[in-house]
Amino acid sequence: MNTLKALLALLTLSFSGNAFAQQFSDTKDYRLVIDIQQDKEVEYGSTMYLTDYDDPSQKLVPFTVYPEELAQATVLVMENTGLQGINEVIKVELEYGGCGFYVEKHYFLVRDNGFWTALPTVDNYYYDGPVEFNDYVFPTQEFGRPGQIVKAEFKLDKNYKVETIAVRQSFSFLDDTTPSEGITATFE
Numbered sequence: 507m508n509t510l511k512a513l514l515a516l517l518t519l520s521f522s523g524n525a526f527a528q529q530f531s532d533t534k535d536y537r538l539v540i541d542i543q544q545d546k547e548v549e550y551g552s553t554m555y556l557t558d559y560d561d562p563s564q565k566l567v568p569f570t571v572y573p574e575e576l577a578q579a580t581v582l583v584m585e586n587t588g589l590q591g592i593n594e595v596i597k598v599e600l601e602y603g604g605c606g607f608y609v610e611k612h613y614f615l616v617r618d619n620g621f622w623t624a625l626p627t628v629d630n631y632y633y634d635g636p637v638e639f640n641d642y643v644f645p646t647q648e649f650g651r652p653g654q655i656v657k658a659e660f661k662l663d664k665n666y667k668v669e670t671i672a673v674r675q676s677f678s679f680l681d682d683t684t685p686s687e688g689i690t691a692t693f694e
Contacts, residue, residue: 529646530582530597535559538579538598540571556581556598556614567614567624569600577603588645589653591618595644607632613642625655625677637662640674654678 539562541553554571558564571579584595594616602608609632613625630639643649643656649671650656657675660668 529584529586533581533583535583536581536596537562538581540573554579571600572602575602575604577601584644586646588650592616593618611641637666
C-alpha cells in the first residue's frame with residue numbers, strides 16, 4: 507500500500523504543474539508508436555518510436571520497451587525553455603509496473619537549426635516510504651537556473667512534499683553545438 511501511495515504522490519507531483527512538470531504539456535506534434543512485429547535486434551522487448559504526429563512513418567527516435575510491464579508511455583513538450591538556441595524540449599516517459607515501479611525519462615533538446623540533442627536518460631525506481639528521485643530542471647521551472655539544465659535529486663518528506671534538492675549535474679551551452687557538463691554543489 508505504501509508503494510501505491512508513494513506512486514500516486516509522485517504522479518500528482520509530476521502532472522500537477524509544479525517544479526517537475528511546469529511548462530511541459532501534451533503535444534499534437536509527436537506521438538509514440540510501437541512496432542508490434544518481432545524485433546530481431548532486441549532479444550527481449552519491442553521497439554517503440556517517437557514519430558511525427560501527422561506522419562507516423564517518420565520515425566524520429568527508437569526506444570526499446572517491454573510491453574508486458576509497460577504501464578504508460580507519454581510524450582510532453584516544453585516550448586518556453588529559457589535556453590538560447592533551443593526551440594523546445596521533448597520529454598518521453600516510459601512507466602513500468604511490477605513489484606516496485608520504474609520510470610525511464612528521455613529528454614531531447616530541439617535546436618533552432620533543427621538538430622536534436624539527447625540528454626542522458628533519467629531512471630527512477632520507487633518502492634515504499636518517502637520517495638527519492640532524479641529529474642532535470644530547466645531554466646523556466648521552479649528551482650531552475652538561468653541558461654542551465656540541472657539534474658537534481660529530490661527527496662520528499664513523509665507527506666510527499668519536497669524536503670531537499672541536491673544538484674548532481676548541470677549542463678550549460680557554450681556555443682551552438684556542444685553542451686558542457688559540470689558538477690555543482692548541494693543546496694536545500
